[in-house]
Amino acid sequence: MDCDLEAVTADMLSEWKPEDNAFGDDQDSLQSSSPDATPTQRQTKPKMSxxxxxxxxxxxxxxxxxxxxxxxxxxxxxxxxxxxxxxxxxxxxxxxxxxxxxxxxxxxxxxx
CATH class of the missing domain: 4.10.280 (MYOD Basic-Helix-Loop-Helix Domain, subunit B)
Known part of the structure; x- marks a missing residue:
């Protein structure tokens, strides 16, 4: 029975991907929540002269x-x-x- 539990756990972990993170602390969610922004593009305020x-x-x-x-x-x-x-x-x-x-x-x- 322990083998089945270990096998199921290993299988679940191998299928898990960082973008499925339930806590929302992956890199994509830290940058911008706007729908048009890409993960590599940050919205910055223009600097004053x-x-x-x-x-x-x-x-x-x-x-x-x-x-x-x-x-x-x-x-x-x-x-x-x-x-x-x-x-x-x-x-x-x-x-x-x-x-x-x-x-x-x-x-x-x-x-x-």
């Missing part, structure tokens, strides 16, 4: 500087109670504390 990339990088730097300056100015309007022992506030803390402060000021105005 160096000049265009440099301009985009400079715009991003200016955007981040502008955001940092706006947050710095916003921190100046918050009362000192919101800063903890002289530690600088994170961006998210600044925004949350500002929302909290505005809500408190609105409550005071609504009571008056």
């Amino acid at each position: 160096i000049k265009r990339r440099m301009k985009a990088s400079e715009r991003e730097k200016m955007r981040m500087r502008s955001l940092a300056e706006a947050l710095h100015q916003l921190r100046d309007y918050l009362p000192p109670d919101y800063s903890k022992r002289g530690q600088p506030m994170t961006k998210i803390q600044t925004l949350k504390y500002t929302i909290d402060y505005i809500n408190k000021l609105s409550d005071i105005l609504n009571r008056a």
Whole structure:
């Protein structure tokens, strides 16, 4: 009986092909799932020119500087109670504390 099991197992393994992989981790499935793409042809995004990339990088730097300056100015309007022992506030803390402060000021105005 063991011989029959071994023979059946050997027969099944000899008929098995990598493209029949039930787990989908063969090379064809890793490249592209689009129907028109061949396994050797990869869909790549065209690269930006160096000049265009440099301009985009400079715009991003200016955007981040502008955001940092706006947050710095916003921190100046918050009362000192919101800063903890002289530690600088994170961006998210600044925004949350500002929302909290505005809500408190609105409550005071609504009571008056």
